[in-house]
Amino acid sequence: MVDKEGQRAAGLAAAAALAAAASYALYRVYTRQQLLPSSWSNSRQQQQLPAAVDSVLGAIGNTPLIRIASLSEQTGCEILGKAEFLNPGGSVKDRVALRIVEETLASGQLQPGGLITEGTAGSTGVSLAMVAAAVGCHCFIAMPDDAAVEKAQLLQALGAEVVRLRPVSITHPEHPVNVARQRAADTPGAVFADQFENLANLRAHLDTGREIWQQTCGKLHAFVSGAGTGGTIAGVSQGLKALNPSIQVVLADPQGSSLFNKVKRGVLYTWHEAEGKRLKNPFDTITEGVGLNRLTANFAAAAVDDAVRVSDREAVEMAAYLLRNDGLFLGSSAAVNCVGAVKAARALGPGHTIVTVLCDGGARHLSKFHSPQYLAQYDLTPVAEGRGLAFVGAA
Known part of the structure; x- marks a missing residue:
């Protein structure tokens, strides 16, 4: 005998399940189409997964x-960040490390199993260590001992030999760059990467410029970047201006760096927020990997139209602002770049599109730039709240 009550109960249960599924499906559609930005939803739905790459280098x-x-809402401009922290080595320097290793292998300077050396504040070293491991080479990194300790730990985890040195002038034989150069000279078959003067750095970022042009469909008014070696701003500026010479290239220069005055006045000398004059200590900044006090071969090739200054206070506040409002956890050089993008947007006025570089993430800066205790020592604890940009001063 058929249990009609049982059938009825089963039918009701099935109907309820279908209704729940339909309700959930409608919720997902509503969430994607109504609650999330339409541009995000559409891009996610239409995005095609890329083919597999041969190795980590292909990523x-x-x-x-x-x-x-x-930043876009507050300035009236479209401010876009090139998400270089999504490279497999975690920073914009992956591009440079790959190009240097590829070129030296192709020329025969570097042989499989050989040694590549560099002096760096951290990110280029991490990228070189990763790329070297991927091609079967070894890596030696000399770095200042006041750089965030997690960078040295990461380098060691990647298999690099690391030497930490006291901060000294570039003219001193114990400067990390000079120590790395000497190690290469003393080791048969070794290659000194020389990221500051090696124009492979610039050449790597011609591709970055072309990517930005394609991603903005050529609708770009300004590119903003700091300079650590000068390679990013040089390569991107050359790449973009070859496509449209009217694109403005703006240098974002941190306190303690000389490049702002080189661009604006033609003379290298440093600036400090508090003193407003030449410093006895030209490295008086908490930012890492950005700013220069000499003219490198890479920066000399940059096509820069203007420059803005960025104080430590502005950089720290910007990093906290982007995490609070956008969920972006960025390093110090990326924060400098975003301050520069806001200043460029104010100068251009609403309705323009500006691209900057999100060089690396905040995880490499936990012991310094993102450390409440460290910031408190220098009276740099972030205090701004909300979405206003009053903490960004004049250019």
Whole structure:
């Protein structure tokens, strides 16, 4: 005998399950189409997964542009960040390390199993250590001992030999760059990467410029970047201006660096927020990997139209602002770049599109730039709240 009550109960249960499934499906559609930005939803739905790459090296480059909503809304411009922290080595320096290693292998300077050396504040070293491991080479990194300790730990975890040195002038034989150069000279078959003067750095970023042009469909008014070696701003500026010479290239220069005055006045000398004059200590900044007090071969090749100054206070506040409002956890050089993008947007006025570089993430800066205790020592604890940009001063 058929249990009609049982059938009825089963039918009701099935109907309830279908209704729940339909309700959930409608919720997902509503969430994607109504609650999330339409541009995000559409891009996610239409995005095609890329083909597999041969190795970790194939994942370098072709990083996305991220619309920084808070900065865009506050300035009336479209401010986009090139998400270089999504490279497999975690920074924009992956591109440079790959190009240097590829070129030296192709020329025969570097042989499989050989040694590549560099002096760096951290990110280039991490990228070189990763790329060297991927091609079967070894890596030696000399770095200042006041750089964030997690960078040295990461380098060691990647298999690099690391030497930490006291900060000294570039003219001193114990400067990390000079120590790395000497190690290469003393080791048969070794190659000194020489990221500051090696124009492979610039050449790597011609591709970055072309990517930005394609991602913005050529609708770009300004590119903003700091300079650590000068390679990023040189390569991107050359790449973009070859496509449209009217694109403005703006240098974002931190306190303690000389490049702002080189661009604006033609003379290298440093600036400090508090003193407003030449410093006895030209490295008086908490930012790492950005700013120069000499003219490198890479920066000399940059096509820069203007420059803005960025104080430590502005950089620290910007890093906290982007995490609070956009969920972006960035390093100090990326924060400098975003301050520069806001200043460029104010100078251009609403309705323009500006691209900057999100060089690396905040995880490499936990012991310094993102450490409350460290910031408190220098009276740099972030105090700004909300979405306003009053903490960004004049250019």
